[in-house]
Amino acid sequence: xxxxxxxxxxxxxxxxxxxxxxxxxxxxxxxxxxxxxxxxxxxxxxxxxxxxxxxxxxxxxxxxxxxxxxxxxxxxxxxxxxxxxxxxxxxxxxxxxxxxxxxxxxxxxxxxxxxxxxxxxxxxxxxxxxxxxxxxxxxxxxxxxxxxxxxxxxxxxxxxxxxxxxxxxxxxxxxxxxxxxxxxxxxxxxxxxxxxxxxxxxxxxxxxxxxxxxxxxxxxxxxxxxxxxxxxxxxxxxxxxxxxxxxxxxxxxxxxxxxxxxxxxxxxxxxxxxxxxxxxxxxxxxxxxxxxxxxxxxxxxxxxxxxxxxxxxxxxxxxxxxxxxx
Amino acid sequence: xxxxxxxxxxxxxxxxxxxxxxxxxxxxxxxxxxxxxxxxxxxxxxxxxxxxxxxxxxxxxxxxxxxxxxxxxxxxxxxxxxxxxxxxxxxxxxxxxxxxxxxxxxxxxxxxxxxxxxxxxxxxxxxxxxxxxxxxxxxxxxxxxxxxxxxxxxxxxxxxxxxxxxxxxxxxxxxxxxxxxxxxxxxxxxxxxxxxxxxxxxxxxxxxxxxxxxxxxxxxxxxxxxxxxxxxxxxxxxxxxxxxxxxxxxxxxxxxxxxxxxxxxxxxxxxxxxxxxxxxxxxxxxxxxxxxxxxxxxxxxxxxxxxxxxxxxxxxxxxxxxxxxx
Amino acid sequence: xxxxxxxxxxxxxxxxxxxxxxxxxxxxxxxxxxxxxxxxxxxxxxxxxxxxxxxxxxxxxxxxxxxxxxxxxxxxxxxxxxxxxxxxxxxxxxxxxxxxxxxxxxxxxxxxxxxxxxxxxxxxxxxxxxxxxxxxxxxxxxxxxxxxxxxxxxxxxxxxxxxxxxxxxxxxxxxxxxxxxxxxxxxxxxxxxxxxxxxxxxxxxxxxxxxxxxxxxxxxxxxxxxxxxxxxxxxxxxxxxxxxxxxxxxxxxxxxxxxxxxxxxxxxxxxxxxxxxxxxxxxxxxxxxxxxxxxxxxxxxxxxxxxxxxxxxxxxxxxxxxxxxx
Numbered sequence: 006x007x008x009x010x011x012x013x014x015x016x017x018x019x020x021x022x023x024x025x026x027x028x029x030x031x032x033x034x035x036x037x038x039x040x041x042x043x044x045x046x047x048x049x050x051x052x053x054x055x056x057x058x059x060x061x062x063x064x065x066x067x068x069x070x071x072x073x074x075x076x077x078x079x080x081x082x083x084x085x086x087x088x089x090x091x092x093x094x095x096x097x098x099x100x101x102x103x104x105x106x107x108x109x110x111x112x113x114x115x116x117x118x119x120x121x122x123x124x125x126x127x128x129x130x131x132x133x134x135x136x137x138x139x140x141x142x143x144x145x146x147x148x149x150x151x152x153x154x155x156x157x158x159x160x161x162x163x164x165x166x167x168x169x170x171x172x173x174x175x176x177x178x179x180x181x182x183x184x185x186x187x188x189x190x191x192x193x194x195x196x197x198x199x200x201x202x203x204x205x206x207x208x209x210x211x212x213x214x215x216x217x218x219x220x221x222x223x224x225x226x227x228x229x230x231x232x233x234x235x236x237x238x239x240x241x242x243x244x245x246x247x248x249x250x251x252x253x254x255x256x257x258x259x260x261x262x263x264x265x266x267x268x269x270x271x272x273x274x275x276x277x278x279x280x281x282x283x284x285x286x287x288x289x290x291x292x293x294x295x296x297x298x299x300x301x302x303x304x305x306x307x308x309x310x311x312x313x314x315x316x317x318x319x320x321x322x323x324x325x326x327x328x329x330x331x
Numbered sequence: 332x333x334x335x336x337x338x339x340x341x342x343x344x345x346x347x348x349x350x351x352x353x354x355x356x357x358x359x360x361x362x363x364x365x366x367x368x369x370x371x372x373x374x375x376x377x378x379x380x381x382x383x384x385x386x387x388x389x390x391x392x393x394x395x396x397x398x399x400x401x402x403x404x405x406x407x408x409x410x411x412x413x414x415x416x417x418x419x420x421x422x423x424x425x426x427x428x429x430x431x432x433x434x435x436x437x438x439x440x441x442x443x444x445x446x447x448x449x450x451x452x453x454x455x456x457x458x459x460x461x462x463x464x465x466x467x468x469x470x471x472x473x474x475x476x477x478x479x480x481x482x483x484x485x486x487x488x489x490x491x492x493x494x495x496x497x498x499x500x501x502x503x504x505x506x507x508x509x510x511x512x513x514x515x516x517x518x519x520x521x522x523x524x525x526x527x528x529x530x531x532x533x534x535x536x537x538x539x540x541x542x543x544x545x546x547x548x549x550x551x552x553x554x555x556x557x558x559x560x561x562x563x564x565x566x567x568x569x570x571x572x573x574x575x576x577x578x579x580x581x582x583x584x585x586x587x588x589x590x591x592x593x594x595x596x597x598x599x600x601x602x603x604x605x606x607x608x609x610x611x612x613x614x615x616x617x618x619x620x621x622x623x624x625x626x627x628x629x630x631x632x633x634x635x636x637x638x639x640x641x642x643x644x645x646x647x648x649x650x651x652x653x654x655x656x657x
Numbered sequence: 658x659x660x661x662x663x664x665x666x667x668x669x670x671x672x673x674x675x676x677x678x679x680x681x682x683x684x685x686x687x688x689x690x691x692x693x694x695x696x697x698x699x700x701x702x703x704x705x706x707x708x709x710x711x712x713x714x715x716x717x718x719x720x721x722x723x724x725x726x727x728x729x730x731x732x733x734x735x736x737x738x739x740x741x742x743x744x745x746x747x748x749x750x751x752x753x754x755x756x757x758x759x760x761x762x763x764x765x766x767x768x769x770x771x772x773x774x775x776x777x778x779x780x781x782x783x784x785x786x787x788x789x790x791x792x793x794x795x796x797x798x799x800x801x802x803x804x805x806x807x808x809x810x811x812x813x814x815x816x817x818x819x820x821x822x823x824x825x826x827x828x829x830x831x832x833x834x835x836x837x838x839x840x841x842x843x844x845x846x847x848x849x850x851x852x853x854x855x856x857x858x859x860x861x862x863x864x865x866x867x868x869x870x871x872x873x874x875x876x877x878x879x880x881x882x883x884x885x886x887x888x889x890x891x892x893x894x895x896x897x898x899x900x901x902x903x904x905x906x907x908x909x910x911x912x913x914x915x916x917x918x919x920x921x922x923x924x925x926x927x928x929x930x931x932x933x934x935x936x937x938x939x940x941x942x943x944x945x946x947x948x949x950x951x952x953x954x955x956x957x958x959x960x961x962x963x964x965x966x967x968x969x970x971x972x973x974x975x976x977x978x979x980x981x982x983x
Contacts, residue, residue, distance in 0.1 A: 113513070114494050115460045115478030134767045135790060138461055138479060152767030153790060153808055154824075156479055156497055168766050171808055171826055172480075172841075174497055174514050183857075187765070188826050188843045189498075189878075191514045191551040197572040203586060204568050205509075205546050220857050225843040225880045226515075228551045228573040228591075242856050246849040247880040248902050248920075250574050250591045250609075260855060265880075265902045266920045266938075268574075268592045268609050270627065283902075283920050284938040284956070286592075286610040286628045301922065302938045302956030302970050304610070304628035318628050318644065318970065319656055330971055439839070440820050441786045441804030464787060464805060482805055482823055498806075500823055500840050515824075517840045517877040523898040529912060530894050531835075531872050552841075554877045554899040554917075576900050576917045576935075594900075594918045594935050596953065612918075612936040612954045630936070630954035644954050644970065645982055 010142070010160035010177050011107045011212050016040045019072065022053065025105060026074070026098050028090060039072060042099070042106050044234065053102065056083065057095035074098050097200050100209030110210035113195045116140040116158035116176065122151070134171060152188065160214070161193070170225070177231050178215040187225040187247075192217075196230035196237075196253025196271060209233060211253060218242075218259065224249060240277060252289070264301060276311065285320075298323070336468070336486035336503050337433045337538050342366045345398065348379065351431060352400070352424050354416060365398060368429050370560065379428065382409065383421035400424045423526050426535035436536035439521045442466040442484035442502065448477070460497060478514065486540070487519070496551070503557045504541040511548040513573075518549070522556035522563075522579025522597060535559060537579060544568075544585065550575060566603060578615070590627060602637065611646075624649070662794070662812035662829050663759045663864050667692045671724065674705065677757060678726070678750050680742060691724060694755050696886065705754065708735065709747035726750050749852050752861035762862035765847045768792040768810035768828060774803070786823060804840065812866070813845070822877070829883045830867040838869075839877040839899075848882035848889075848905025848923060861885060863905060870894075870911065876901060892929060904941070916953060928963065937972075950975070 016038035023030055040051040045061060048054040048070035056065045056075040065073075065082045073087050080089035092098040104111050119138040122128060131145050134153030145163045152171030157163070161175050164182035169175070171188045178193040186192065195211035213232020217223070217239045224247035231237055232254045239251070240259035250268040251257070257269075258277030267281050270289035275281075279293060282301025287293065294311030304318035317326040342364035349356055366377040371387060374380040374396035382391045382401040391399075391408045399413050406415035418424040430437050445464040448454060457471050460479030471489045478497030483489070490507040496514035504519040512518065521537035539558020543549070543565045550573035557563055558580045565577070566585035576594040577583070583595075584603030593607050596615035601607075605619060608627025613619065620637035630644035643652040668690035675682055692703040697713060700706040700722035708717045708727040717725070717734045725739050732741035744750040756763050771790040774780060783797050786805035797815045804823030809815070813827050816834035821827070823840050830845040838844065847863035865884020869875070869891045876899035883889055884906045891903070892911035902920040903909070909921075910929030919933050922941035927933075931945060934953025939945065946963035956970035969978040 113496075114476050115497050117458070117460070119461065119479065121461070132769070134769070135771065135773070136462060136480075136788060150766050153771065154480055154498070154788075154806055170765075171767050172498060172515075172806070172824055187846060189515060189824075189841060191573075194513060194551055197550065197570070197590065199570065201586070201588060206548075206568060206570060222858075224849065225846055226552065226574075226878065230573070242858060244849070244851065244858060246902075246904075247843075247882070248574065248878075248900065250572075252572075252591060260853070262853060264849065264922070265904060266592070266918070270590070270609050282940075283922050284610070284936070288608075288627055301940055301958075306627075439822075440802050441823050443784070443786070445787065445805065447787070462788060462806075480806055480824070498824060498841075515841060517899075520839060520877055523876065523896070523916065525896065527912070527914060532874075532894060532896060552878065552900075556899070574900065576898075578898075578917060592918070596916070596935050610936070614934075614953055632953075 010214055011110045013041060013106055014108065015106050016051075017105060022072075022102055022105065023090070025101055026090060026092055028092070030090075042103050043070070045070065045073070050086075053090075054087075055095055055099040055102075057099075074102065094200075096209075097207060100200060100207060103210045103212065107210045107212050110212045111195070111208050113176075116156070118159050119156060140176070146182065158193075164219070178217065180217045181219045181221075181241075183220045184217050185222040186217075186227075187223060189225050190223055190227045190229070192223070192227070192229045193231045194228070196233060198233050198253060198271070213237065213254065215239075221245075224265070227251070246283070258295065300326075336540055337436045339367060339432055340434065341432050342377075343431060348398075348428055348431065349416070351427055352416060352418055354418070356416075368425070368432050369396070371396065371399070376412075379416075380413075381421055381425040381428075383425075400428065420526075422535075423533060426526060426533060429536045429538065433536045433538050436538045437521070437534050439502075442482070444485050445482060466502070472508065484519075490545070504543065506543045507545045507547075509546045510543050512543075512553075513549060513551040515551050516549055516553045516555070518543075518553070518555045519557045520554070522559060524559050524579055524597070539563065539580065541565075547571075550591070553577070572609070584621065626652075662866055663762045665693060665758055666760065667758050668703075669757060674724075674754055674757065675742070677753050678742060678744055680744070682742075694751070694758050695722070697722065697725070702738075705742075706739075707747055707751040707754075709751075726754065746852075748861075749859060752852060752859060755862045755864065759862050759864050762864045763847070763860050765828075768808070770811050771808060792828070798834065810845075816871070830869065832869045833871045833873075833893075835872045836869050837874040838879075839875060841877050842875055842879045842881070844869075844875070844879070844881045845883045846880070848885060850885050850905060850923070865889065865906065867891075873897075876917070879903070898935070910947065952978075 019037040045064045045068040053072040054070035118141040122137040132150040138156045140159035143161045146165035149167045151169045155173045158176035160177045163180045166183045168185045173190040176193040193215045199206045199208040211233045213236040215231045215237045218241040220242040222244045226248045229251040230253040238256045243261040245263045246265040248266045252271040254272040257275040261279040263281045264283040266284045269287045273291045275293045276295035278296045281299045285303045287305045292308045296312045298314040300316035303320040305320040314323040316323040345363040371380045371390045371394040379398040380396035444467040448463040448465045458476040464482045466485035469487045472491035475493045477495045481499045484502035486503045492509045494511045499516040502519040519541045525532045525534040537559045539562040541557045541563045544567040546568040548570045552574045555577040556579040564582045569587040571589045572591040574592045578597040580598040583601040587605040589607045590609040592610045595613045599617045601619045602621035604622045607625045611629045613631045618634045622638045624640040626642035629646040631646040640649040642649040671689040697706045697716045697720040705724040706722035770793040774789040784802040788806045790808045792811035795813045798817035801819045803821045807825045810828035812829045815832045818835045820837045825842040828845040845867045851858045851860040863885045865888040867883045867889045870893040872894040874896045878900040881903040882905040890908045895913040897915045898917040900918045904923040906924040909927040913931040915933045916935040918936045921939045925943045927945045928947035930948045933951045937955045939957045944960045948964045950966040952968035955972040957972040966975040968975040
């Protein structure tokens with residue numbers, strides 16, 4: 006969880022948290038304050054956490070959090086020093102409380118803090134095109150270039166020797182050295198994450214960022230969404246072709262090559278030295294091993310072990326697929 | 332057929348219409364004027380209509396239109412008070428006459444009417460970024476925000492509490508309340524509709540609009556084309572992820588969720604509470620029922636009844652697909 | 658190979674070429690100069706060429722090049738007057754030498770030569786929107802229009818009656834008459850061509866261009882990459898729908914129709930009168946004949962003869978596919 010870029014409104018009064026959850030509990034002192042919301046493992050005694058599935062039972066039993074949003078069924082797994090706040094839907098309630106701590110991580114309206122780059126400290130440090138805009142909390146390394154009409158919105162760090170194309174928008178991102186991002190990209194927007202609700206869905210905050218490691222290249226028209234509770238990561242020297250969509254929390258290893266129009270759904274982990282052909286799609290929450298080849302057009306719906314070549318929809322061993330589809 | 336936004340050049344002289352169709356008919360008085368072109372059902376006695384397929388026989392027999400573009404084979408179905416104009420290709424001829432009435436619905440060149448928003452009535456009413464342009468016939472409700480470099484071209488109505496991202500272009504669209512449209516979208520451009528002709532295709536007019544109902548969210552890089560003779564509609568509280576293409580005349584019901592890189596071809600009707608996984612494609616002129624789940628990567632080529640889960644290409648019952656593809 | 662648009666740094670000293678290839682050879686005179694790098698067939702006595710595969714044996718035996726980058730195994734095929742430069746990886750070495758001659762064909766940073774169109778010779782000749790930028794070596798025919806925020810970067814020729822949308826970027830392209838390019842396109846950027854290397858891939862130069870013939874239409878959000886050693890060509894009166902990706906060196910024939918979100922991988926040749934349905938993908942280095950129909954969603958992985966209809970992944974005869982997938 007990378008909260009560097011989001012302003013934490015905490016500490017919050019526990020009574021305000023209870024109120025947001027529509028809970029009444031007179032056993033709390035008015036003075037109690039909560040400093041942050043974190044997962045069960047990361048939370049400290051000053052924090053609130055959340056526990057929504059039995060599969061996290063082991064971590065729940067050891068959490069240091071003083072408060073935990075959970076259900077009637079799960080509450081007995083929590084240690085004694087962790088007070089359970091019983092709700093009907095843990096994830097919805099967690100979204101509401103995260104939004105209390107990080108209100109700016111929900112609203113992805115345009116960045117009002119931007120100035121024309123010529124009005125900023127970067128005027129003499131960066132090679133830039135016409136109409137380049139720079140938001141607050143931006144740092145830019147030496148020898149970078151930024152193309153026309155590009156907007157580096159707030160909370161962006163660019164390393165050295167980076168080349169950003171034209172008409173591109175970046176926010177909430179940590180871009181390392183020698184990275185090339187081509188034209189018409191949108192990097193660091195919130196992901197497609199919300200709780201479906203009749204008439205008006207409930208968006209949850211995205212407090213992660215996008216991290217693009219050294220020597221990467223991102224093709225034209227890419228969308229790379231930032232993480233919700235973790236980060237979206239593109240590993241060192243990984244190249245993305247045009248029109249690729251990388252959803253929130255995806256983690257791609259180093260030295261991978263991803264061809265045009267590929268889509269990777271949320272929270273999937275892709276190994277290193279992976280090659281993905283054009284238009285292939287990878288479902289969410291999967292683990293793709295190292296040195297994997299995924300043929301163009303494939304649809305991957307389950308984990309793939311290291312050193313495997315797959316093809317088809319659903320993707321299977323490439324030899325098997327080709328034998329069956331002569 | 333929504334013609335609110337297109338300037339009707341009518342009434343036109345019937346003799347000019349005949350000339351455009353290369354028809355000679357001395358039985359018409361020079362004085363006769365035609366006010367509009369409409370479908371067989373909507374046309375009034377002052378209008379011209381078109382009739383190109385036997386399946387519209389029932390409506391044709393009752394049309395009030397005074398003139399109808401049709402073929403030798405079909406003309407006898409028309410009522411006595413409707414004069415048949417016999418042509419070889421009804422749809423091509425209809426395109427030509429519609430273009431006479433609505434010349435601005437063919438040409439989708441950039442909007443020359445735009446002004447910088449600071450020069451318009453919206454200067455103090457709307458929160459806006461740098462370099463925002465606003466065309467003629469635009470209305471914007473209270474509490475809206477419009478991002479940098481975004482162009483609201485002519486014929487757009489934005490409701491209240493809308494948030495439009497940066498680098499987005501909108502024209503010929505009716506956007507209702509609490510709608511969020513993210514960055515790099517193009518909304519309301521004409522669809523991919525034309526008659527293939529050797530050496531130079533013939534575009535037909537798109538006189539429909541895009542309607543986006545309350546509480547929708549449209550992801551980055553979306554293209555939503557306006558309708559040709561009807562409208563393209565996104566129902567209430569429907570969310571679209573990044574890089575989605577919605578073709579002309581598509582109608583999506585409320586509370587639907589559509590993941591990244593999905594494409595929906597022209598004139599398909601999607602029900603409410605429909606979920607479509609990433610990269611799925613839906614062919615044109617289909618009817619997808621309510622509460623349908625379409626797995627990511629599927630290719631849908633036939634209608635799908637309510638309450639069905641499908642997967643595969645061609646998409647079929649999901650259990651059947653998974654059983655066959657273990 | 659179209660080198661019109663790229664400034665050739667030649668003649669170069671042969672000693673500098675040897676140094677770049679880490680070769681030591683004392684048999685060369687310091688005075689020898691090399692004027693250009695060309696393929697075996699096109700090279701003249703003043704040029705260097707490259708020979709990496711036995712299948713070019715016939716052409717190699719007749720090359721006029723005075724120097725040729727090749728391997729120990731292949732060198733004996735070269736004529737006596739062609740001096741072999743022995744390397745381990747011919748293509749990597751060729752990339753390095755091409756980069757020496759054409760350094761500007763590797764670096765696709767934003768075009769620093771642009772001016773606002775109102776400061777150029779086109780101010781009174783072209784209809785243009787706000788914030789239009791024009792680079793060096795651009796020509797524009799009569800009766801063209803260019804939309805807002807569009808950047809015509811260096812090395813672009815626009816014919817007569819062309820309409821370019823808004824937020825579009827074009828470079829290194831030859832656009833003929835009556836061509837329409839819609840919004841948010843990127844035309845003429847280098848392709849996804851590089852040699853994978855651990856930690857830092859090696860890009861090879863793209864010295865081809867994009868050629869778009871008369872009467873074409875390119876939909877919103879297209880990316881059309883320029884060629885590497887040859888050109889990327891869109892034939893006369895071919896129409897592309899939205900969100901299409903055309904990779905480098907692709908050649909599409911005339912009167913073809915390509916629906917939304919299609920992707921065509923590098924170096925494939927598509928015939929004339931071809932129809933490709935939405936989201937179909939075509940692998941690289943294939944030959945698709947004339948009058949071919951490819952159903953939406955298909956994945957084409959082998960050549961397709963003239964007058965064929967295919968469907969599926971891998972794409973096969975459409976009747977066969979539909980029979981097997983009832």
